[in-house]
Amino acid sequence: MSSHRFSPSQNTHGLIPSLSHGNYPSTWHQSFSNTHISYGNSSIMTTNSSYSHLRSPINSEDSSREDIGIGRRHVYYHQPIARPHERFLNRTMDNCPEHLTSKQRSRWLKAGRNAQLNHRIVSTIEPFQSTEANYNSLTYIHGKTSENHLVGLISKMANVRLYMIDTESDRPTGNNPHTKPALLQIQAIHYETCSTVLLIEIQHLPHYSTSLFGLIQQMCSNIFSPDNKIIAWGDPIKELYSFEQFRLFDISRITKTLNLQDFFNTMWNSAHPHIQACLNRHHVMEDDCSSDEVLICLINSDDIDDDLKPQDSKADFNQCICPDEIRPYKTNNALWSLQKAIQMIFNKALDKALTMNLWSCGLDPHLNTWRTIDDKQTRHALTTYAVNDVFAPTDLYFYLMNTDISSLDTNHIINLNMIYEQPIQNLPKYFVLSDSHGKYFPPYHRTAQYQLVIKSISGLQWNNPWQQELSVNNLIESTSIKSIISTCAGIIFMVGTNSIRSW
Ligand SMILES: [Zn+2]
Structure with missing residues (x-):
């Protein structure tokens, strides 16, 4: 099989020679599958399977259709669904x-x-939202991302050791029995309230041979390295497994991981033991189960083995009668949903309505895969969902980190401080407030002598009475900046550096 990977969307950024009237290469159509070609009134749907070798092994369903007329070229993309849950809401027996x-x-x-x-959760509880102030940039990574921006991001994230990840894939369809990897979300955590978020649009990457791909690969290779801790809601390796084929990283180099879902489960169960009545009942049932007679009766039960094993009294088990507020899950080896964890800890609703969608559609409006304003809004909603899906577990991670877990009776305590470099209290700290010239500085930087907290605001000026959020005069009086300044030994301003240069 050829190693060449073809993604339909790559047509839009110059990887396939652009076509003009009267200048079709005789083999051009071999680059397309399911291409719809119109010549005047006639049209041909090309379905020749002889060029399927050009495509990724699992990328066998197009999210786009190219309609090429004489002298013009339009690409039609399938669009994501704005309200995929709606049709399920009225289902009953x-x-x-x-x-x-x-x-x-x-x-x-x-x-x-x-x-x-x-729907019930979302309509009754305040929505979970990632605070925009907590992340200073969101970048879509694909074939149209600028190389300079990538070089800047690589430098900015150079000292980040903690990453939260998640992935999204298109569900299998009638035409394609495999899931199609679509999106890799990476939150680079500079410190608790400062992150850089990357959304890697897997089906819209540039070709392997380009320097742009080389930079994306370098960035991912830096992130997924033995030095860094990779966290996910679930097993990070399993999450990344189907994305390894895209050559962005080598999964064997990931050595430090945290399955936050398992960790949360252990922490929750330690802090919320079964009530005595539940334990008493469970012990009685365990005793009953040891008789041969009952064994024969229950032999077909999937849970029989689990029920008979000597169990951790803190684990979830079947027939638990504890109130839902203490034990929302009542089966052996239950897996907490992220939505449930966010609801129980923060009393916020993490909306999962968009989970099943066309994640490969091209989320960044600059990819020009949208047709209508509604399509554009759906992409915005999908982006918010994708970002929340890394911010929500990160909030839980810091919640657990800031909880006094030493009071919990558990054998599974992980030394959380080992995986997160916190600002040091007795080392002099300086605050750098910068205009866009500081946008690729690491937001937190530490040496043996001092530590720097750097905040960069594009368009920052010394004084701007019309846009107070861009005015140093106003910002240093704001609560958020004041609270940073109060912990610092000094401030360095980098403002108006363009005007200095022009002198
Ligand atoms: Zn219980």
């Missing part, structure tokens, strides 16, 4: 289609229950 098999029926109803639960 009563309106379940009768032709479904029992398995299909339970799946049909489960999708309805999940959507209804999400």
Whole structure:
């Protein structure tokens, strides 16, 4: 199989020779699959499978269709769905289609229950939102990202050792039985309230041979290195596994990981032991289960092995009768959903309505894959979702880090300080307030003699009475900047450096 990878969207940024009237290379159509070509009134849908070797092994479903007429070229992309949950909200036993098999029926109803639960949470609890002040930049990474920007980002993240990651994929469809990796979200955590967020649009990357791809690869290789801690809600390696084929990183170099979902579960269960009545009942049931008679009766139960194993009394188990506020999960080896954890800890609603969507659609409006304003808004909503899916676990991570876990009776305590470099209290700290010239400085930098906290604001001026958020005069009086200044030995301003240069 050829190593060449073809992504339909790459047509838009110059990887396929651009076509003009009367100048079609005789083999050009081999670069496209499912290409719709119009010549006057006739049209041909090319479906020749002989060039399928040009495509990624799992990228066998196009998210785009190219319509090429004489002298013009339009690309039609499939669009994401604005409200994918809507059609599930009215599902009940009563309106379940009768032709479904029992398995299909339970799946049909489960999708309805999940959507209804999400709807209930979102309509009754305040939404979870990542604070914009907590991240100073969001960058989409794809074939149109500028090389200079990437070089700046690599330098800015050079001393970051802690990363939260998540991924999104398109679900299998009738035409494509595999999931299609679409998005890799990376939150580079400079310190608790300062992050840089990257959204890598996997299906819109430049070709491997380009210098731009080389820079993206270098950035990812720096991130997924043995020096850094990679955290995810779930196993980070499993999360990344299907993305390794895109040559951005070598998964074997990732040696420090934290499965925050497991860790949260352990911490929660240690802090919320089963009530005595539940434990008493559980012990009685365990005793009952040891009789041969019961064993024969229960032999087909999936849970029989788990029920009979000597158990950690703090673990979740079937038939738990504790109140939901103490034990929301009541099955063996239950996995906490991120939404439930955010609800229980922060009483906020993490909206999961957009989970199943066309994540490969090209989220960045600059990719020009959108058609209507609604399509553009849906991309904005998907971006917010993708960003929240790294910020939410990061908030939980810092919540656990700031909790006095020594009071919890657990054998699974991880020394959290080992994986996060915190500002040191007795080392002189200086605050740098800069205009855009400081945008690629690491927001936190430490040497043996001092530490720097750097905040860069594009368009910052000494005094701007019309835009107070860009005015140094106003900013140094603001609560957020004042609180930083109060912990610092001095301030360095880098403002108006363009005007200095012009002198
Ligand atoms: Zn219980």
